[in-house]
Amino acid sequence: MKLEIWTEKYRPKTLKEVVNQKHIVSRLEAWVKKGSIPHMLFAGPAGVGKTTVALCLAYEFFGKEWRTNFQEMNASDERGINIVRGRIKDFARVRPIGADFKIIFLDESDALTPEAQQALRRTIERFSNTCRFILSCNYSSKIIEPIQSRTSVFRFKRMNEENVDEYVKRIAKGEKLNVSKDATKAIYEISEGDLRQAANLLQASSALGKVRKETIYEAAAQSKPEDIKEMMDFALKGKFSDARKKLFDLLITQGLSGEDIIKGIHKEVFNLKIQEDKKIRLVEQIGEFEYRMNQGGSPEIQLEALLAQFMKHGK
Numbered sequence: 001m002k003l004e005i006w007t008e009k010y011r012p013k014t015l016k017e018v019v020n021q022k023h024i025v026s027r028l029e030a031w032v033k034k035g036s037i038p039h040m041l042f043a044g045p046a047g048v049g050k051t052t053v054a055l056c057l058a059y060e061f062f063g064k065e066w067r068t069n070f071q072e073m074n075a076s077d078e079r080g081i082n083i084v085r086g087r088i089k090d091f092a093r094v095r096p097i098g099a100d101f102k103i104i105f106l107d108e109s110d111a112l113t114p115e116a117q118q119a120l121r122r123t124i125e126r127f128s129n130t131c132r133f134i135l136s137c138n139y140s141s142k143i144i145e146p147i148q149s150r151t152s153v154f155r156f157k158r159m160n161e162e163n164v165d166e167y168v169k170r171i172a173k174g175e176k177l178n179v180s181k182d183a184t185k186a187i188y189e190i191s192e193g194d195l196r197q198a199a200n201l202l203q204a205s206s207a208l209g210k211v212r213k214e215t216i217y218e219a220a221a222q223s224k225p226e227d228i229k230e231m232m233d234f235a236l237k238g239k240f241s242d243a244r245k246k247l248f249d250l251l252i253t254q255g256l257s258g259e260d261i262i263k264g265i266h267k268e269v270f271n272l273k274i275q276e277d278k279k280i281r282l283v284e285q286i287g288e289f290e291y292r293m294n295q296g297g298s299p300e301i302q303l304e305a306l307l308a309q310f311m312k313h314g315k
C-alpha cells in the first residue's frame, strides 16, 4: 500500500478545484487569460489555500514548464533576508522558459522585520523585469505600506462549515470512506476551517477505523464539546458530584490531558446560557487555572477547583 499524505493528494491542481475563494479565483483566471499578472500579496489564516492557489496559478500560467518558472521560498526559515535575496537573485538570473517572467512565492512574509521588508521591497523592484512576486502572510497589517501599495492584495477567507463539508466529501469519495454528518461537524469545529488540519484529522481518524465523531475527537486528542458542556452544566446546576464524575471520565477513561479539557472549557464557555458578565468572570478564572496547571498544579485538583467556581456562578 502506498503511503500518501492526503493534504497533498487532495491539493487542487487547477484553480477551478479550489474550494471557495471565488473572488480570488475569478480575478486570477482573468489574468491568466490576459497573459500577465501583477505582484501579489496573499493574506489569510492557515490552511485556506494561499500556497495552493499560487501553485495552481503557476500551473495554469506556465503549463508544462511551471516547475522551472516557479520557486517557493520561506521568508522565515533561512537565516535572514540576505540568504533569501541571494536565492532570489540566483533564481531570477536564469531566464524564464516559454514565458516573459518567473514567479517567486514567498511564504510567511510577515515574519520579516520592517527593515528586512524594506530590503525585500528593493529586491522586488530590482527583479520586476523578470519576476513576479507573490507574498503570503497571515496578516497584511504586518506588511509595510510600500510593499502593500506595490502589490495586488488578496484576502483569503476562512472556510465555513459548508466549505469544510465539500472538502471532506471530496476526500471521502476518493478514499471510499463513510463519514457521518456529525463526524464532519466535529472536523469543522476542531479545524476551525483550516483544510490542512481537516485532511489530517480525517486521515488520522480513518487509520483508527471507521470515521465517526468519536474517532475524530480521538485523533485530535480533544474532548467532545458535549461532554465538556455537560460537565459545566452539572457544575452550574450545583450537581458537583456529577460534574466531578464527568471530569474523571474525561481524564481517565478518555485519557485527555488537563490542558485539553481546559481548552475545551474555554471554547464552550460562551455557549453557556448564563449572563454575559458571569461568562467574563469565568474566562478570567479559566485563565488563572490554566496558568496554575502550567506551573505544575495537579490537573485533577485545578479542574475540580475550577468546577467549584462554576458552581458559584450558576446559583
Ligand SMILES: Nc1ncnc2c1ncn2[C@@H]1O[C@H](COP(=O)(O)OP(=O)(O)OP(=O)(O)O)[C@@H](O)[C@H]1O
Pocket: 006, 007, 008, 010, 011, 012, 017, 018, 019, 020, 021, 044, 045, 046, 047, 048, 049, 050, 051, 052, 053, 107, 167, 195, 196, 197, 199
Ligand atoms: N481553498 C481550498 N480548496 C481546496 N483545498 C484546500 C484549500 N485550502 C486548503 N486546502 C487544502 O489544505 C492544504 C493546505 O493548504 P495551503 O497549503 O494552500 O494552505 P495555506 O493557506 O498556504 O496555509 P499556510 O498559511 O499554513 O501556509 C492543501 O494541500 C489542500 O489540500
Ligand SMILES: [Mg+2]
Pocket: 050, 051, 052, 107, 136
Ligand atoms: Mg502556505
